[in-house]
Amino acid sequence: MSPIIDEAGLRASTLVEALPYIRRFAGKTIVVKYGGNALAGTEGHDPLTLFAEDIVLMRLVGMRPVVVHGGGPQITALMERLGKKSEFVNGLRVTDAETVEIARMVLKGQVNPQLVAAINVHGNYAVGVSGVDGGLIRAEARDPELGFVGDVTEINPEVINGLLDDEFIPVIATIGSDEKGQAYNINADTAAGAIAEALGAEKLIYLTDIEGLRRDVADAATLIRRTTANQLDALVADGIIAGGMIPKIDSCTHAVRNGVNGGHILDGRVAHVLLLELFTDDGIGTMIENTGTEQTGTSS
Numbered sequence: 001m002s003p004i005i006d007e008a009g010l011r012a013s014t015l016v017e018a019l020p021y022i023r024r025f026a027g028k029t030i031v032v033k034y035g036g037n038a039l040a041g042t043e044g045h046d047p048l049t050l051f052a053e054d055i056v057l058m059r060l061v062g063m064r065p066v067v068v069h070g071g072g073p074q075i076t077a078l079m080e081r082l083g084k085k086s087e088f089v090n091g092l093r094v095t096d097a098e099t100v101e102i103a104r105m106v107l108k109g110q111v112n113p114q115l116v117a118a119i120n121v122h123g124n125y126a127v128g129v130s131g132v133d134g135g136l137i138r139a140e141a142r143d144p145e146l147g148f149v150g151d152v153t154e155i156n157p158e159v160i161n162g163l164l165d166d167e168f169i170p171v172i173a174t175i176g177s178d179e180k181g182q183a184y185n186i187n188a189d190t191a192a193g194a195i196a197e198a199l200g201a202e203k204l205i206y207l208t209d210i211e212g213l214r215r216d217v218a219d220a221a222t223l224i225r226r227t228t229a230n231q232l233d234a235l236v237a238d239g240i241i242a243g244g245m246i247p248k249i250d251s252c253t254h255a256v257r258n259g260v261n262g263g264h265i266l267d268g269r270v271a272h273v274l275l276l277e278l279f280t281d282d283g284i285g286t287m288i289e290n291t292g293t294e295q296t297g298t299s300s
Contacts, residue, residue, distance in 0.1 A: 014280075017279070017280060017281060018275075018279035018280070021278055021279045021280075022061045022062070022279065025061075025062075025063050025202060025203075025278065026061065026062035026063065027062055027063075027064065028063060028064065028201075028202035028203075029063075029064040029065075029066060029164065029196075029199045029200070029201040029202060030058065030063055030064065030065050030066070030201060030202060030203045030205065030278075031065075031066045031068060031192055031195055031196040031199065031201045031203070031204050031205070032055070032065060032066065032067050032068070032205045032207065032274065033067075033068045033069070033070070033188055033189060033192035033204070033205065033206045033207065034051060034067055034068070034069045034070070034115065034207050034268065035069075035070050035072070035188070035206065035207055035208045035209070035268065047268060047269055047271075048114070048115070048118045049118060049121075050271050050272055051118070051207070051268065051274070052115075052118035052119045052121065052122065053122070053272070054272055054273075054274035054275050055067060055119055055126075055169060055274070056119060056122040056123065056125060056169075057275065058274065058278070059125055059167075059169055064164045065169055066160060066164070066169070066170050066172070066195065066199065066201070067115060067119075067126075067169065067170065067171045067172065068172045068174060068188060068191055068192040068195055069107070069111055069112065069115055069171065069172070069173060069174070069188060070107075070111075070174065070187075070188030070189070071103075071106050071107045071110070071111040071173075071188075072093070072188075074106045074110060074111055075093070075099075075102060075103050075106045075107075078102055078105070078106055079099065079102055082102070084098070084099065084102070088244070089145070089146060090243075090246060090247075091187075091243050091244035091245070091246050091247050092142070092146055092149050092187055092247065093146075093149065093185065094145070094146055094147055094149070095146060095147040095148045095149050095184075095185045096147045096148070097147075097148065099147070099148070099185070100147070100148040100175075100183055100184065100185050101183075103175065103185045104130075104175050104183060107130065107173040107174065107175055108128075108130050108173050108175065111173065112128045112130070112171060112173040113128060115128070115171050116128040116171050119169060119171070125167075125168060125169045126168065126169045126170075126171050127163055127168045127169070127170060127171065128171045128173070129159065129163075129170060129171070129172055129173070130172065130173040130174075130175045131172065131173065131174055131175050131176040131177070131186060131191065132175055132176065132177045132183065133159065134156060134158070134159040135154075135156045135159075135177075136155065136156050136159045136160070136172070136176075137152060137154075137155060137156075137174065137175075137176035137177075137186060137191060137194075137195075138152070138153045138154040138155075138156070138176060138177070138178065138179070139151060139152055139153055139176035139177065139178055139184040139186055140153050140178055140184075141184065148182070148183065148184050148185055149184065149185055149186075149187070150176050150178075150184025150185065150186050151190075152176065152186060152190060152191060152194040153178075155194050155195055155197075155198035156198075157195075157198045157199050160172075160195070160198075160199060161199070172191075172195070174186040174187070174188045174191040174192075176191070187247045187251075189206065189247045189248040189251045189252075190247050190250070190251045192204060192206070192251065193250075193251030193252060193254055193255040193260075194251070194255075196255045196260045197254070197255050197258050197259060197260060200259055200260075201255075201260050201261075202260070202261050202262070203260065203261060203262050203263070203264065203278075204252060204255050204256075204260050204262070204263045204264070205263070205264045205266060205274065205277070206248055206252065206263070206264065206265045206266065207266055207267075207268030207273065207274075208248075208265065208266070208267065208268060209267065209268065209269060210265070210267060211223060211266075211267045211270075211284075211285060212224065212225070212265050212266065212267070212284075212285040212286035213227070213232075213235075213241070213245075213265060213286045215235075215240060223286070224286050225283075225285075225286060225287065226286070226287045226289070227286065227287070227288055227289075228288065228289055228290065228291060229252075229253035229256050229257055229288065229289070229290055232249050232252075232253050232288060233253065235249075236249060236250075248265070252265070252288050253288065256288055256289060256290045257290055261289075262287055262288065262289055263287070263288035263289075264277055264285055264286065264287050264288070265285055265286045265288070266284060266285035266286075267284075267285065270284065273285070
């Protein structure tokens with residue numbers, strides 16, 4: 001058999017494998033948090049281009065993708081250029097008045113337009129918004145020691161649903177505001193979880209720079225393919241999950257306990273990782289459910 005026919009057969013079998021998943025997720029809202037670390041990519045491909053292709057394909061097969069993005073590395077880089085040192089407490093950036101303005105500049109002026117432009121290469125699908133638009137993300141100060149770091153108090157789903165109903169892809173920068181208009185830097189993992197809950201999303205997916213959760217960070221063989229909210233609570237309590245991963249896990253476990261059917265932690269540097277997770281039998285990364293049995297090294 002010729003190589004051309006072999007390649008065509010592989011593509012056909014892949015499409016057939018994807019059909020039940022396309023049918024299952026048609027009309028469902030999928031919230032994807034695209035982390036600033038995922039923008040780093042790996043040698044040989046442009047992660048942003050491939051991410052945009054995945055998001056547009058999801059939209060074209062009838063899904064309702066919502067992109068929530070961070071920009072931590074980009075914020076840190078600009079702060080360093082301006083002579084400011086970043087300080088973190090439990091994975092959250094200490095944010096004074098100047099830092100919140102830097103975060104706003106980076107998220108709304110750099111990362112958000114970059115994502116929107118990459119998606120719109122394939123058509124006029126993406127619309128960039130921030131949490132202050134239409135009162136989308138209401139927030140209040142979390143802790144005086146953290147400065148203008150906000151906790152989400154309310155999500156206005158009408159803003160997002162209006163865009164989805166008009167068949168657009170919302171791309172959301174996570175700057176929120178309180179009732180007086182004070183801006184707050186919102187952890188993007190936390191915001192993504194709150195948005196997924198407010199929308200009654202089918203899935204909440206985090207794209208970052210790790211392949212998933214490991215019991216031993218240094219041992220790839222300890223990758224956790226499937227786990228539950230209760231089991232993750234225990235891993236946090238035991239110190240196995242720590243640092244910047246804590247807000248991600250906290251928001252994910254809260255979401256799956258409050259109506260979101262599944263959470264996923266995936267390596268955004270892997271080519272077409274969203275399609276591999278959503279449209280294939282084997283999946284990739286770590287899947288989090290509200291109930292079930294933890295498995296290591298098995299399908300997600």
